[in-house]
Amino acid sequence: MLSASLIKTSPDFGWLNDVSIGSFFGRREMGAAYAAVEPASESPEQPFYHESILLDEVVQFLQPVAGKLMADGTLGGGGHTEALLKAGATVKGIDRDADARAYANERLARFGDRFEAVEGRFGDIATLAEVRGWEGLDGILLDLGVSSHQLDCGARGFSFRLDGPLDMRMGGDGPTAADLVNNWSEAELRQIFWDLGEEKFARKIAAWIISEREKLKFERTSHLADGIEKLLGRRGRNHPATKVFQALRMEVNDELGELRRFLKVAPDLLKPGGRLAIITFHSLEDRIVKQTFRDASKEEIDRPEWPAPQPNPCYVYRLVTRKGIAPGGQEIARNSRSRSSRLRVVEKIQNLAH
Numbered sequence: 543m544l545s546a547s548l549i550k551t552s553p554d555f556g557w558l559n560d561v562s563i564g565s566f567f568g569r570r571e572m573g574a575a576y577a578a579v580e581p582a583s584e585s586p587e588q589p590f591y592h593e594s595i596l597l598d599e600v601v602q603f604l605q606p607v608a609g610k611l612m613a614d615g616t617l618g619g620g621g622h623t624e625a626l627l628k629a630g631a632t633v634k635g636i637d638r639d640a641d642a643r644a645y646a647n648e649r650l651a652r653f654g655d656r657f658e659a660v661e662g663r664f665g666d667i668a669t670l671a672e673v674r675g676w677e678g679l680d681g682i683l684l685d686l687g688v689s690s691h692q693l694d695c696g697a698r699g700f701s702f703r704l705d706g707p708l709d710m711r712m713g714g715d716g717p718t719a720a721d722l723v724n725n726w727s728e729a730e731l732r733q734i735f736w737d738l739g740e741e742k743f744a745r746k747i748a749a750w751i752i753s754e755r756e757k758l759k760f761e762r763t764s765h766l767a768d769g770i771e772k773l774l775g776r777r778g779r780n781h782p783a784t785k786v787f788q789a790l791r792m793e794v795n796d797e798l799g800e801l802r803r804f805l806k807v808a809p810d811l812l813k814p815g816g817r818l819a820i821i822t823f824h825s826l827e828d829r830i831v832k833q834t835f836r837d838a839s840k841e842e843i844d845r846p847e848w849p850a851p852q853p854n855p856c857y858v859y860r861l862v863t864r865k866g867i868a869p870g871g872q873e874i875a876r877n878s879r880s881r882s883s884r885l886r887v888v889e890k891i892q893n894l895a896h
C-alpha cells in the first residue's frame with residue numbers, strides 16, 4: 543500500500559481548481575476506457591496521482607513497439623510510461639521525486655523487467671544512461687512541470703491553498719523556497735518573480751517580503767500566500783500568490799536549467815530515427831524547446847555577410863511537429879490543467895554527415 547501522504551487532498555492553482563475536479567472525473571472516465579483494453583491501470587488501492595496529458599498523441603508520435611527502448615524523463619504517476627509499456631516498449635522512467643517512483647513502481651509492477659524507475663534528474667540523463675548502459679534510445683519523453691500529487695499535497699510545500707512547510711523541492715536536495723525567500727536580496731527576488739512568474743507586482747511583493755522577514759522568518763506556505771493576498775487583495779479567479787509560487791518552484795528546482803542541460807545531450811542519446819517528445823506548460827519552456835528544435839533542424843545556415851549558406855554544424859533533427867500540438871476541446875474540458883500544454887516532437891536524422 544502507498545503512504546497516506548499520497549492521498550489527494552485539495553486543489554491548488556487557479557487552473558487547478560478546475561483541474562482537480564476535472565482530473566478526478568477524468569480519471570474515472572479514463573479508467574473505464576482502459577478497462578475495455580486492459581484491466582488494472584491504476585489499482586483500486588492506488589490513490590489518484592496525476593492525469594496524463596496528450597496521452598494518445600505521445601503514443602502516436604513516439605511509436606512504441608516491442609523491442610524499442612525508451613526513456614521517460616518525468617515519470618510522475620507513470621501514466622505516459624504505462625501507455626508506452628502497454629504498446630510493448632521497454633521504458634526507463636526517471637524521476638527526482640521518491641513519491642513518484644514509489645507510486646509508479648507499484649502501478650507498473652506487472653510489466654516486470656520492461657520497466658525500471660530510476661532516481662535522478664533528466665538534466666543528468668547522459669550520466670544515467672552511461673552508468674546504466676542504455677545505448678541508443680528509440681524515444682525520449684519529457685512532460686515538464688509538477689504532478690497533481692506534488693501540488694495537492696500540503697506537506698510538499700508547493701501549495702498556496704494548503705498550509706505546509708515552504709519547501710517546493712521535487713527531490714529532497716538543495717535549498718528550499720523558504721531559504722530563497724528568507725535569504726535572497728530584494729533585487730534577486732524581484733527578478734525571479736518578474737522573469738519566471740511574469741508577475742507585474744514583482745517589485746511590491748519583493749519589498750514586502752524584505753520588510754516582513756525582519757519581523758518573522760518565512761517558514762510556512764500560508765505565511766507567504768496570506769501575506770501576498772493581504773498586500774494585493776483579490777482580483778480575478780486566481781489566487782494573487784499564484785505567480786510568486788510558480789516562480790519560486792521553478793527556481794528551487796532549476797527547471798529551465800534542467801531543460802537546457804537535457805537538450806544539449808539528447809541528440810547523443812537517441813538512435814538515428816529515434817524520437818524526442820516534449821510537453822511544456824509555460825511560455826519560457828516552450829520557447830526554449832521550439833528554438834532548440836528549430837536550430838537543430840536546419841540543414842544549412844546563412845548570414846548576410848557570407849557569400850553562400852553553409853552547412854549547419856548543429857543539424858541533427860527533423861521536425862515531426864511543425865507547430866506545438868495543443869490538446870483538443872474534450873481533453874481541456876476533462877482536464878483544464880492541459881489547457882496551456884504544447885507537445886513538440888523531433889526525430890534524429892538517419893544519415894548525419896558530421
Ligand SMILES: C[S@@+](CC[C@H](N)C(=O)[O-])C[C@H]1O[C@@H](n2cnc3c(N)ncnc32)[C@H](O)[C@@H]1O
Binds near residue numbers: 639
Ligand atoms: C507532470 S509530472 C509527469 C506526469 C507523468 N507524465 C504521468 O503521466 O503521470 C512531472 C514529473 O517530473 C518530475 N520532474 C520534474 N523535473 C524533473 C527533473 N529535472 N528530473 C527528474 N524528474 C523531474 C516531477 O517530480 C514530476 O513527478
